[in-house]
Amino acid sequence: MPDCIFxxxxxGTAPSRQVYADDDVIAFLDIRPVKRGHTLVVPRNHSRxxxxxxxxxxxxxxxxxxxxxxxxxDALDADxxxxxxxxxRAAMQTVFHTHLHVxxxxxxxxxxxxxxxxxxxxxxxxxxxERLRRALKG
Ligand code: 5GP
Ligand code: ZN
Numbered sequence: 001m002p003d004c005i006f007x008x009x010x011x012g013t014a015p016s017r018q019v020y021a022d023d024d025v026i027a028f029l030d031i032r033p034v035k036r037g038h039t040l041v042v043p044r045n046h047s048r049x050x051x052x053x054x055x056x057x058x059x060x061x062x063x064x065x066x067x068x069x070x071x072x073x074d075a076l077d078a079d080x081x082x083x084x085x086x087x088x089r090a091a092m093q094t095v096f097h098t099h100l101h102v103x104x105x106x107x108x109x110x111x112x113x114x115x116x117x118x119x120x121x122x123x124x125x126x127x128x129x130e131r132l133r134r135a136l137k138g
Contacts, residue, residue, distance in 0.1 A: 006097035075135035078104035
């Protein structure tokens with residue numbers, strides 16, 4: 001297995017703020033969120049990207065992303081959600097373990113979204129994670 005930070009997070013040897021887990025995927029807060037609550041859904045099986053991702057794992061990742069996205073409406077008052085996969089360096093993939101970004105959006109957030117693309121920081125990620133965990137349990 002290549003050196004992989006997401007495999008380390010899955011194995012529990014690297015820290016993360018986990019918000020959801022099942023037998024096939026885990027979801028945790030992005031360490032540099034473009035919006036508060038920005039979450040990554042990651043299949044437990046390692047693959048680099050769409051080329052070697054098992055289609056069944058893709059289905060499970062999307063299903064979990066859907067759950068997390070819906071929970072953001074409750075937990076973070078999101079009005080919308082972006083689900084994004086960056087596949088390949090040309091698409092700005094930087095971590096080569098397939099993952100789905102789940103990004104909450106709010107009406108009229110265009111300007112603050114552009115700003116947070118640069119700042120990428122949540123002042124209270126523990127509280128954000130707890131809110132999402134609670135909404136995902138309910
Ligand atoms: P990509 O550009 O590959 O689609 O996105 C990778 C994402 O992983 C980035 O948004 C980056 O902030 C996030 N990331 C990189 N390393 C870590 C880490 O160690 N922990 C967490 N939680 N997120 C990470
Ligand atoms: Zn991996």
